Amino acid sequence: MRGIRQLAEHLEISIGTVSRALNGKPDVNEETRRRVLAAAEELGYVANQSGRSLRQGETKVIGLMIESSQEAVENADNFFLGVTSGLQHVFARHKLDLLMLPCPSDEDPCEYLKRMVARRVVDAMIISNTQRIDRRIDLLSRARIPFVAVGRSLSAGNFPWIDLDFEGVAERAVERLASRGHRRIAITAPSSEVNLGYVFVESYRQALERRGISFDPSLVIRVKSSEQGGYQAAHELLLLEDRPTAVILIYELMAIGLYRRLMESGIVPGRDLAVIGFRDAPRARFLQPSLSCFRMSLYDLGIALGEMLLADMPAYRELYPDSGRNIIWPLELVAGESDAFEIKAMV
Amino acid sequence: MRGIRQLAEHLEISIGTVSRALNGKPDVNEETRRRVLAAAEELGYVANQSGRSLRQGETKVIGLMIESSQEAVENADNFFLGVTSGLQHVFARHKLDLLMLPCPSDEDPCEYLKRMVARRVVDAMIISNTQRIDRRIDLLSRARIPFVAVGRSLSAGNFPWIDLDFEGVAERAVERLASRGHRRIAITAPSSEVNLGYVFVESYRQALERRGISFDPSLVIRVKSSEQGGYQAAHELLLLEDRPTAVILIYELMAIGLYRRLMESGIVPGRDLAVIGFRDAPRARFLQPSLSCFRMSLYDLGIALGEMLLADMPAYRELYPDSGRNIIWPLELVAGESDAFEIKAMV
DNA sequence: CCTACAGTCGTAAACGTTTACGGGATGCGT
DNA sequence: ACGCATCCCGTAAACGTTTACGACTGTAGG
Numbered sequence: 001m002r003g004i005r006q007l008a009e010h011l012e013i014s015i016g017t018v019s020r021a022l023n024g025k026p027d028v029n030e031e032t033r034r035r036v037l038a039a040a041e042e043l044g045y046v047a048n049q050s051g052r053s054l055r056q057g058e059t060k061v062i063g064l065m066i067e068s069s070q071e072a073v074e075n076a077d078n079f080f081l082g083v084t085s086g087l088q089h090v091f092a093r094h095k096l097d098l099l100m101l102p103c104p105s106d107e108d109p110c111e112y113l114k115r116m117v118a119r120r121v122v123d124a125m126i127i128s129n130t131q132r133i134d135r136r137i138d139l140l141s142r143a144r145i146p147f148v149a150v151g152r153s154l155s156a157g158n159f160p161w162i163d164l165d166f167e168g169v170a171e172r173a174v175e176r177l178a179s180r181g182h183r184r185i186a187i188t189a190p191s192s193e194v195n196l197g198y199v200f201v202e203s204y205r206q207a208l209e210r211r212g213i214s215f216d217p218s219l220v221i222r223v224k225s226s227e228q229g230g231y232q233a234a235h236e237l238l239l240l241e242d243r244p245t246a247v248i249l250i251y252e253l254m255a256i257g258l259y260r261r262l263m264e265s266g267i268v269p270g271r272d273l274a275v276i277g278f279r280d281a282p283r284a285r286f287l288q289p290s291l292s293c294f295r296m297s298l299y300d301l302g303i304a305l306g307e308m309l310l311a312d313m314p315a316y317r318e319l320y321p322d323s324g325r326n327i328i329w330p331l332e333l334v335a336g337e338s339d340a341f342e343i344k345a346m347v
Numbered sequence: 348m349r350g351i352r353q354l355a356e357h358l359e360i361s362i363g364t365v366s367r368a369l370n371g372k373p374d375v376n377e378e379t380r381r382r383v384l385a386a387a388e389e390l391g392y393v394a395n396q397s398g399r400s401l402r403q404g405e406t407k408v409i410g411l412m413i414e415s416s417q418e419a420v421e422n423a424d425n426f427f428l429g430v431t432s433g434l435q436h437v438f439a440r441h442k443l444d445l446l447m448l449p450c451p452s453d454e455d456p457c458e459y460l461k462r463m464v465a466r467r468v469v470d471a472m473i474i475s476n477t478q479r480i481d482r483r484i485d486l487l488s489r490a491r492i493p494f495v496a497v498g499r500s501l502s503a504g505n506f507p508w509i510d511l512d513f514e515g516v517a518e519r520a521v522e523r524l525a526s527r528g529h530r531r532i533a534i535t536a537p538s539s540e541v542n543l544g545y546v547f548v549e550s551y552r553q554a555l556e557r558r559g560i561s562f563d564p565s566l567v568i569r570v571k572s573s574e575q576g577g578y579q580a581a582h583e584l585l586l587l588e589d590r591p592t593a594v595i596l597i598y599e600l601m602a603i604g605l606y607r608r609l610m611e612s613g614i615v616p617g618r619d620l621a622v623i624g625f626r627d628a629p630r631a632r633f634l635q636p637s638l639s640c641f642r643m644s645l646y647d648l649g650i651a652l653g654e655m656l657l658a659d660m661p662a663y664r665e666l667y668p669d670s671g672r673n674i675i676w677p678l679e680l681v682a683g684e685s686d687a688f689e690i691k692a693m694v
Numbered sequence: 695c696c697t698a699c700a701g702t703c704g705t706a707a708a709c710g711t712t713t714a715c716g717g718g719a720t721g722c723g724t
Numbered sequence: 725a726c727g728c729a730t731c732c733c734g735t736a737a738a739c740g741t742t743t744a745c746g747a748c749t750g751t752a753g754g
Contacts, residue, residue, distance in 0.1 A: 003740055014704045019742060029702060044489070046465030050406075051740030054397040054709045061468070068431045077629075078423050081449075084415045088451045097463070100447035102428075104435045116444070118393030121408070121468055142391065256633055282424075283630040286603055350710055361734045366712060376732060398710030401739045 007045050011035060022047065053120070061097050062087075062309065063122035065113060065136075067129065069105030077253055077281045079298065080128075083150075086302020087126070094316060096123075110135040117145050124313055126150070126305060130161070132195045148309040150301075151195050152326075160308050160325040162301065164279065166196065169294045169331055170203035170248070173276045176292075176333075177246045178211050181343030182274060184244040186219040188233045188254060197222075200250055219244055223254075230254030234261030237273075245274060245343055252277035252284035255291050255338070274339035279331075289337035296331045304329070354392050358382060369394065400467070408444050409434075409656065410469035412460060412483075414476065416452030424600060424628045426645065427475075430497075433649020434473070441663060443470075457482040464492050471660055473497070473652060477508070479542045495656040497648075498542050499673075507655050507672040509648065511626070513543065516641045516678055517550035517595070520623045523639075523680075524593045525558050528690030529621060531591040533566040535580045535601060544569075547597055566591055570601075574630075577601030581608030584620075592621060592690055599624035599631035602638050602685070621686035626678075636684035643678045651676070 004022075008015040013032065020028045021036035039045075053059045064087070066080050080100065088098055099122060103112040113136050117125065123146070127136055130151035137155040140147040149161040170187075177185050187204050190197040205215045221236050223229035233254060237244060238261075249255055255277050259269055269275050270289040277284060277293030284291055304327060311320035351369075355362040360379065367375045368383035386392075400406045411434070413427050427447065435445050446469060450459040460483050464472065470493070474483055477498035484502040487494045496508040517534075524532050534551050537544040552562045568583050570576035580601060584591060585608075596602055602624050606616055616622050617636040624631060624640030631638055651674060658667035 004742095005740075015741090016705075016743075017703055020703090023742080025743090027700095027702060032702080046461065047742095048401070048740050049466035049468055050397050050401040051709090052742075054395070054401055054711085054740080055742045057709075059397075059466075059468075061466075066428075068428060068435060076425050076428055078425055078428075081413075081415060081423055081425075084449050085452065088415060088449065092451055092453075098449055099468075100449060102431050102435065102445055102447060104439055105432065106439070114393070119396035119406075119408075121396055121406075121446075283633070286630070286633060288635065352710075362711090363713075363735075364733055367733090370712080372713090374732060379732080394712095395710050398739090399712075401710080401741085402712045404739075 003048065004045070007036075007039060007043060010043070011039055058123050058315075059121060060095065061099050061122045062091060062124050062126065063099050063101050063116065064126045065101045065103060065109070065116075065128070067105070067109070068102035077283055082298025083302035083305060086299040086304075087306045088302075089299075090303055090306030090310065094310070110139060114139055117143055124309055126309060130195045132193055132198055134195075146309060146313045148305055148312065150305065152199070153195050158325065160312050162305055162308065162327040162329055163199075164196075164296070165328045165330050166200045167203040167206075168328075169278055170200060171207045172333060173248045173278075173294075174204060174207035174211070177248075177274055177276065177339065178213065180274070180339070180341070182246040183213055183343070184216070184219065184242060184246070185213070186221060186237055186244040186247040187250070188221045188223055188225075188229070188247065189250050190225050191222060196250070204248065221247075225251040225254060227253055227257040230257030230259075231261045232257070234258040238265055238267075246339065247273060247275055249275065249277045251279055252281035252291060252293050255284050255287055259287055270336075270338045270340055274341065276339050287338075289340075292336040292339045293334055294331035295334050296329060301329060350395065351392070354383075354386060354390060357390070358386055405470050405662075406468060407442065408446050408469045409438060409471050409473065410446050410448050410463065411473045412448045412450060412456070412463075412475070414452070414456070415449035424630055429645025430649035430652060433646040433651075434653045435649075436646075437650055437653030437657065441657070457486060461486055464490055471656055473656060477542045479540055479545055481542075493656060493660045495652055495659065497652065499546070500542050505672065507659050509652055509655065509674040509676055510546075511543075511643070512675045512677050513547045514550040515675075516625055517547060518554045519680060520595045520625075520641075521551060521554035521558065523623065524595075524621055524686065525560065527621070527686070527688070529593040530560055530690070531563070531566065531589065531593070532560070533568060533584055533591040533594040534597070535568045535570055535572075535576070535594065536597050537572055538569060543597070551595065568594075572598040572601060574600050574604040577604030577606075578608045579604070581605040585612055585614075593686065594620060594622055596622065596624045598626055599628035599638060599640050602631050602634055606634055617683075617685040617687055621688065623686050634685075636687075639683040639686045640681055641678035642681050643676060648676060 004015055004018055008018045011018065017028060017032065018036050021033040022040060084098065091098055101116050103109050125140060125145055125147040127147060128150035130149050130153040132154050134153045134155045137149065137153055137159055141159060149159065152161055152163045174185060187201060189201050192198040201220055208215050218240065221233045223233045230249065237247060255275060258275065262269055262273065267273055275291060277291045280295040307320050307323060310316040311323060351362055351365055355365045358365065364375060364379065365383050368380040369387060431445065438445055448463050450456050472487060472492055472494040474494060475497035477496050477500040479501050481500045481502045484496065484500055484506055488506060496506065499508055499510045521532060534548060536548050539545040548567055555562050565587060568580045570580045577596065584594060602622060605622065609616055609620060614620055622638065624638045627642040654667050654670060657663040658670055
């Protein structure tokens, strides 16, 4: 069936009444409503969303931007699918739908986002992997599209975000290693342009200095947060003259490559080198020796993200009392065997 | 900036000219076009997609339906992100965008799909995980929405699909095991309502019978295709009185749980029980002993899916010569250690 | 009998685009 | 000076909805 007009003609009533009947408006005879619903079902009529959202100015759809580069795919470990279920649980309460927007790897994420919000196919957006300076945030702020970010940024003063507790993780990881006698502790991180790359290393540096351990820039290994990056990180570690006794990985996935490279040189993780990971990565759960790491619930994160977003949308604002526009997301340490040894004092 | 009307007023030219200028239509003065583009850029104007697609009747967006249930998330291992990059490579040629539609776990996929195509936010759809009887296929056929499915189905005569080569995999897996003396070969599969659950077991049965090995229904283990399912499968295998010497897993991920359960009983995969996996699952790549399995390129699959879909869309049909509306996707055997032992003849 | 009102329904405007159509200006050839 | 083509632009219709408004019944109350 084409449009509401054909449906109205078929029923021999006016188009307005059909619309009211379908949308549950009050002033329509129950008998008429029944007929309309029956006919719509029979003819398979469903309202065209373009017309509808043109008229109403909203789409009832929330967008979640993700990256689909080959690297991101290898890297991802269904982080997004994980938060998706939490998000949908929140959105379902308001009959909102979620759409994932995968940005092509060869396109500028900001241009892509601009195109997508221009399409006005979503009422609000969720972005992640924020850069220290992230033009997407300016774009969304200026376009007055409600949004929430996974990750902080220096851009655009005050916007809603949730970020992982890098400070806490760095502090606890360093504490754990230092208490076992480690003094030369390496760390892996992506480029400092990525916000998390900057914050994590900075927290690590402070945690070291609080304990009187001097910060050695050569122990900061800038590699991709991937299995491949882990391999390379191990490689670079082995080239250092004063080899570290511990390493903190910013992503658990890296442990897979790291372990492999270590094994190649006969170095046993958890005996010759302490390893601590960060963020739950299903793929890394099966390493031997098991990895000590910081984990969290992606589902809960999704819930929090969804509620924070709704609190920022005019239509739902009053339902979600000011829960704070910023959240530092806590992680829980899951102790494994990969850092279960102590360093004897050398001096 | 609100709409094209305000932009036109600001420029003191007509709304029609502005539209033509923005859309690169020929009959507009280059100087005017320059002014329009500059003003649009300055005021941040972008065309409202609702109005546009209402007028043109198309959205230039392709939808990819995925499931976001907790189970699917655990199960997924970024299969979809993998094909996504291939899909986008094809779609980018035609300035098409890809949208992922995650179906909430508590909603009927068919209802969800109906709602989404009703929204007319996509011009075409890609679905996967087809059931033997899949109402989504009828729905899309009847609504005349171009689509392509990952997986065959009994539904609706002739529709475009790509499916994995279950027959070939079952045949080669059985051959490989039988040639090493195995006679009692178990297999895991999901419910036979899922198309793949039916086809895989059927192929396995035929492969057995071609070699004169009788089919034993008790060796077909119906469990979830997940890590948890693998654990349970091992459990059930151990309960069988005449224990099999080999097992074929329909999803590699299951090997993780299976290994764990076997270890608990002191059974060593690759020595006491031969294991062969199916479909590339990054998480399962790091098992000890390494898993023998059948793999493929998700990227290439994405390319093929995209091209098959375009061949079914009126606007692009002539560009993609009839490449066949059905493809059986081949997989490559990657030999590991998990099935590297032979059975001595007992009788 | 008149008024008021509730219950229904039809009419038409509005949402923001694109585009077919026509018309005015300009330039050119005759 | 005239015809004609070219270039550019404005006008208005159309896409499919929703919804404010008004109109038409029938009923009850005065």
